[in-house]
Amino acid sequence: MKINWMVRIKNPLWWAQMACAVVLPVLAYFGLAWEDMTSWGALADIFVRAVQNPVVVVAVIVSVFNSLTDPTTAGVSDSKRAMGYIKPYKDGEGNG
Numbered sequence: 001m002k003i004n005w006m007v008r009i010k011n012p013l014w015w016a017q018m019a020c021a022v023v024l025p026v027l028a029y030f031g032l033a034w035e036d037m038t039s040w041g042a043l044a045d046i047f048v049r050a051v052q053n054p055v056v057v058v059a060v061i062v063s064v065f066n067s068l069t070d071p072t073t074a075g076v077s078d079s080k081r082a083m084g085y086i087k088p089y090k091d092g093e094g095n096g
Helices: 005-009 012-029 041-052 053-066
Strands: none
Touching: 005 012, 012 041, 012 053, 041 053
């Protein structure tokens, strides 16, 4: 799996995707909403319970995998073009 990690970590949208890929399956499994996370202790307890539950762990892994792959390319690797980027691509800027 060839992924241009340096470009991805420079993209704030990628970080938001990863956070949602981890947090949302956990909250959904336990039937919680953001409003239920009223303290750092409550949040830590939920994540400890999540790591102990194989169903939640698999759901998070699948969610992260789906966020990592580029649906516009065949397979799970970035395209040759994307591998050549040095910063996230923006229309009209060339190849970054």
